[in-house]
Amino acid sequence: MSLILIAEQVLNGLQFGVMLFLMAAGLTLIFGVMGLINLAHGSLYMVGAFAAAAVAGATGSFLLALAAALAAAALAGVLIEILVIRRLYRAAHLDQVLATFALILIFSEGTRWVFGSFPLFLDVPDALSGPITLPGGIQYPVYRLTLIGIGLAVALGLWWLTARTRIGIQIRAGENDREMIAALGVDISRLYTIVFALGAALAGLAGALVGAIQSVQVGMGEPVLILAFVVIVIGGIGSIKGAFIGALLVGLTDTLGGIFLPELFKLFMPADAASQTGSALASMAIYILMSLVLIWRPSGLFGARA
Amino acid sequence: MSDPILSTHNLVKAFGALTATDDVSIDLFPGEIHALIGPNGAGKSTLIAQICGGLTPDSGRVVLQGRDVTQDSTAVRARAGLGRTFQISALAMEDTVLENALLGALGASHRPWRFWRKALSDKALCERALSALERVGLADDKDRRTSELSHGQRRQLEVAVALTLEPRAFLMDEPMAGLGTGGSQRLIGFLDGLRGEAPILLVEHDMDAVFALADRISVLASGQVIATGTVDEIRRDPAVREAYLGEDA
Amino acid sequence: MIGERSITLVVLGLLLAVVAWALVVDEPFTITLATRAAILALAAVGLNIALGIGGMVSLGHAVFFGLGGYAMGILAYHAQSFSALDLGLVSVAGTKSMPVIWLVALGVSALAALLIGLLSLRTSGVYFIMITLAFGQMFYYFAISWSAYGGEDGLSIYVRNGFPGLNTLVPIQFFGICFALLCAALFLNARLRASPFGLALNAARQVPARIETVGLTPFRLKLVAFVISGAITGLAGALFADLNRFVSPTMFSWQLSGELIVLIVIGGVGRLIGPVIGACLFVALEHWLGGLTEFWHVYLGAILLGIVLFARGGIVGLLTGREGPHV
Numbered sequence: 001m002s003l004i005l006i007a008e009q010v011l012n013g014l015q016f017g018v019m020l021f022l023m024a025a026g027l028t029l030i031f032g033v034m035g036l037i038n039l040a041h042g043s044l045y046m047v048g049a050f051a052a053a054a055v056a057g058a059t060g061s062f063l064l065a066l067a068a069a070l071a072a073a074a075l076a077g078v079l080i081e082i083l084v085i086r087r088l089y090r091a092a093h094l095d096q097v098l099a100t101f102a103l104i105l106i107f108s109e110g111t112r113w114v115f116g117s118f119p120l121f122l123d124v125p126d127a128l129s130g131p132i133t134l135p136g137g138i139q140y141p142v143y144r145l146t147l148i149g150i151g152l153a154v155a156l157g158l159w160w161l162t163a164r165t166r167i168g169i170q171i172r173a174g175e176n177d178r179e180m181i182a183a184l185g186v187d188i189s190r191l192y193t194i195v196f197a198l199g200a201a202l203a204g205l206a207g208a209l210v211g212a213i214q215s216v217q218v219g220m221g222e223p224v225l226i227l228a229f230v231v232i233v234i235g236g237i238g239s240i241k242g243a244f245i246g247a248l249l250v251g252l253t254d255t256l257g258g259i260f261l262p263e264l265f266k267l268f269m270p271a272d273a274a275s276q277t278g279s280a281l282a283s284m285a286i287y288i289l290m291s292l293v294l295i296w297r298p299s300g301l302f303g304a305r306a
Numbered sequence: 307m308s309d310p311i312l313s314t315h316n317l318v319k320a321f322g323a324l325t326a327t328d329d330v331s332i333d334l335f336p337g338e339i340h341a342l343i344g345p346n347g348a349g350k351s352t353l354i355a356q357i358c359g360g361l362t363p364d365s366g367r368v369v370l371q372g373r374d375v376t377q378d379s380t381a382v383r384a385r386a387g388l389g390r391t392f393q394i395s396a397l398a399m400e401d402t403v404l405e406n407a408l409l410g411a412l413g414a415s416h417r418p419w420r421f422w423r424k425a426l427s428d429k430a431l432c433e434r435a436l437s438a439l440e441r442v443g444l445a446d447d448k449d450r451r452t453s454e455l456s457h458g459q460r461r462q463l464e465v466a467v468a469l470t471l472e473p474r475a476f477l478m479d480e481p482m483a484g485l486g487t488g489g490s491q492r493l494i495g496f497l498d499g500l501r502g503e504a505p506i507l508l509v510e511h512d513m514d515a516v517f518a519l520a521d522r523i524s525v526l527a528s529g530q531v532i533a534t535g536t537v538d539e540i541r542r543d544p545a546v547r548e549a550y551l552g553e554d555a
Numbered sequence: 556m557i558g559e560r561s562i563t564l565v566v567l568g569l570l571l572a573v574v575a576w577a578l579v580v581d582e583p584f585t586i587t588l589a590t591r592a593a594i595l596a597l598a599a600v601g602l603n604i605a606l607g608i609g610g611m612v613s614l615g616h617a618v619f620f621g622l623g624g625y626a627m628g629i630l631a632y633h634a635q636s637f638s639a640l641d642l643g644l645v646s647v648a649g650t651k652s653m654p655v656i657w658l659v660a661l662g663v664s665a666l667a668a669l670l671i672g673l674l675s676l677r678t679s680g681v682y683f684i685m686i687t688l689a690f691g692q693m694f695y696y697f698a699i700s701w702s703a704y705g706g707e708d709g710l711s712i713y714v715r716n717g718f719p720g721l722n723t724l725v726p727i728q729f730f731g732i733c734f735a736l737l738c739a740a741l742f743l744n745a746r747l748r749a750s751p752f753g754l755a756l757n758a759a760r761q762v763p764a765r766i767e768t769v770g771l772t773p774f775r776l777k778l779v780a781f782v783i784s785g786a787i788t789g790l791a792g793a794l795f796a797d798l799n800r801f802v803s804p805t806m807f808s809w810q811l812s813g814e815l816i817v818l819i820v821i822g823g824v825g826r827l828i829g830p831v832i833g834a835c836l837f838v839a840l841e842h843w844l845g846g847l848t849e850f851w852h853v854y855l856g857a858i859l860l861g862i863v864l865f866a867r868g869g870i871v872g873l874l875t876g877r878e879g880p881h882v
């Protein structure tokens with residue numbers, strides 16, 4: 001196996017990881033600040049992807065499509081926050097799970113109703129299509145490289161937002177003590193809506209960006225949602241830093257496991273059985289990673305509360 | 307004097323910069339009621355939690371009947387004879403009074419792994435639970451839902467659950483809290499008789515109760531034991547007056 | 556208001572009455588629907604032990620349903636292809652006997668529940684929910700990538716497995732088997748909640764701190780409950796596979812885990828008969844609404860939201876006038 005192949009896979013893992021981070025960051029923020037487990041986060045990812053595909057189809061502009069994805073997901077986020085989610089902040093986890101599960105059903109079927117069951121396609125913009133040659137002679141798609149860049153930029157932006165801005169300070173205060181910041185005169189329900197919309201917008205952005213390299217279809221959100229759960233369980237619920245590191249770990253493990261485990265098993269097994277066992281194991285690799293982290297630290301790498 | 311049933315040796319527990327328990331050593335001897343008093347935030351509940359196993363001390367030891375239980379879980383300590391009541395009632399509110407009392411009996415029997423026979427038709431368990439309820443005066447309410455009980459009755463039930471364990475030592479965190487005068491008087495009378503069965507480490511703010519019951523008193527302030535002695539000794543102790551009553555001695 | 560016990564009897568009676576009617580007017584499809592409801596109810600009765608009594612919100616019970624299904628699928632596949640099942644040290648023959656398959660399904664899912672429980676019960680709250688969900692996905696992807704037993708396409712079994720003395724291909728006889736197992740599970744569940752173990756488990760959900768101070772360990776109580784719960788759901792999985800004569804990775808899907816919770820909540824969390832009511836309504840809705848509109852899940856979602864936001868005790872809660880269960 002060549003070094004170039006390895007480097008390429010590492011980049012793929014990074015790209016997958018940063019996209020997971022966009023999902024996980026919103027989830028972990030929403031849990032950290034509002035104490036809410038939101039299964040419908042994957043639906044917001046899907047909403048972003050569909051909005052982007054529809055707008056790109058109509059206008060041909062990828063930038064407009066991205067803007068539409070952000071706007072549509074944020075809007076959907078605000079809408080469900082006000083109509084449903086708001087009533088769940090103090091509810092039992094079971095109620096949160098059920099209500100947001102119900103939202104998934106409604107979003108998925110609603111989308112199928114509007115757009116039909118066939119996948120839509122969102123094309124990579126011309127300016128970003130084709131490969132680029134990286135140092136060392138690695139040919140790598142420009143678009144995927146851009147995704148890595150966008151993901152890292154969002155991570156930086158979120159760090160700046162939570163560490164350096166007024167609203168970030170309010171968010172962090174809200175994590176610690178809702179009554180306290182309400183007493184300080186911060187409009188807590190507005191803050192919650194903003195945080196929810198921010199999380200939704202990030203999910204929508206991820207959906208649109210990934211939509212250009214996969215197909216846009218109903219049900220695309222849930223597998224990503226569950227991976228994002230794995231990410232924040234590993235990173236520690238409520239921690240953005242944990243979400244970032246967890247996302248990269250999961251992205252790299254999943255991508256590299258799929259390539260290397262079958263190769264590894266070929267060293268001591270017949271090729272046929274090796275690729276069978278290897279790929280079966282690879283499909284479980286991130287869950288095994290999660291189990292190991294949990295045995296070591298039941299509340300995740302950077303988690304404060306259990 | 308005989309050996310203590312329960313003792314702590316140099317317990318230290320810090321929360322960040324705050325040392326909530328600072329080198330605390332206390333003993334509980336057979337037959338005594340040892341009251342633990344101190345201003346709010348002195349570290350009383352933190353100490354109780356370390357004795358029960360809810361919190362792990364940073365250093366120091368907890369010894370129960372000659373055995374070091376510092377590393378043991380709450381459940382193991384309970385089985386070794388530690389009976390506890392909570393400052394805020396911890397009862398199964400959906401269940402009946404009798405069912406709550408049965409929990410203690412069940413724990414004491416060490417046999418929760420029975421899946422088929424009804425708990426309520428197990429004679430030995432029920433007798434044990436009922437006799438505890440009778441002793442605290444809740445026998446007539448045995449079939450009521452715990453959530454329907456008054457605050458005072460819940461405090462009584464807390465004590466009854468601890469009784470069903472037939473423990474070697476009781477830890478009671480503010481059992482009088484929120485009881486009216488009548489309730490307090492009755493509970494004082496009851497605890498007075500209880501010390502013969504097992505000694506009590508009693509955290510209490512109600513000074514009348516403390517002075518009426520305590521054989522010895524330890525005073526905790528800012529995590530440290532600043533005095534231990536009989537009721538009279540403590541009343542006279544200048545350090546106590548200063549720390550506790552804020553008076554100049 | 557109506558007592559819970561009479562609701563239980565009435566619901567089981569109604570289910571039997573529907574089947575009897577279907578038998579008289581010769582509507583085998585209705586019997587199949589009732590069988591499906593009974594099997595889903597059985598799966599949810601299993602989950603209700605963990606969720607309703609123990610308070611464990613498991614979003615991964617499809618693991619056990621799927622394992623039960625694959626236990627049936629694999630054993631029957633080897634029996635119908637006359638090949639040996641190689642277990643590493645020994646190799647055994649497949650079987651088409653339901654009782655044997657059930658035992659294997661119970662055993663395998665209990666073992667899986669033990670392992671998953673050991674890991675996930677170290678945590679609580681949302682961590683527990685997410686971890687059980689993640690384990691569900693793990694099994695799902697494993698089943699997809701394991702091509703020896705059909706991978707993504709699943710496994711078909713040509714003839715329904717047999718039960719001594721019965722012809723399982725006759726719908727009413729297979730329904731009888733499933734209904735009997737459902738009743739047995741309900742009876743077990745009822746005994747369990749009144750038993751010393753049930754009492755302790757029920758209290759461990761409400762006040763874990765109290766349980767510890769009487770010398771019991773919530774972790775162990777919950778783990779045992781999780782294993783019993785997983786085993787029952789696994790048995791339901793084996794029956795479900797036999798009903799369809801087909802197993803596929805979708806039996807492991809997280810939607811199925813979600814639906815099992817939905818069944819319980821529609822009926823009423825922690826209620827003995829809750830899962831049965833939920834399953835019957837679910838199958839009825841699926842059939843009627845599904846016949847009217849392709850998008851019936853929208854309505855299911857709306858009903859669910861309504862229950863969560865406005866009728867917290869589910870159907871049994873509405874009927875008895877009490878939100879929470881009480882023995």
Ligand SMILES: Nc1ncnc2c1ncn2[C@@H]1O[C@H](COP(=O)(O)OP(=O)(O)OP(=O)(O)O)[C@@H](O)[C@H]1O
Pocket residue numbers: 321324326344345346347348349350351352353
């Ligand atoms: N988990 C914790 N984290 C940080 N600080 C804590 C924690 N638990 C207690 N403290 C602090 O430790 C100190 C002692 O608290 P503790 O509850 O033991 O006091 P107390 O004597 O029981 O008071 P009270 O009479 O009000 O019940 C207090 O200052 C409290 O704020």
Ligand SMILES: [Mg+2]
Pocket residue numbers: 350351352393
């Ligand atoms: Mg206290």
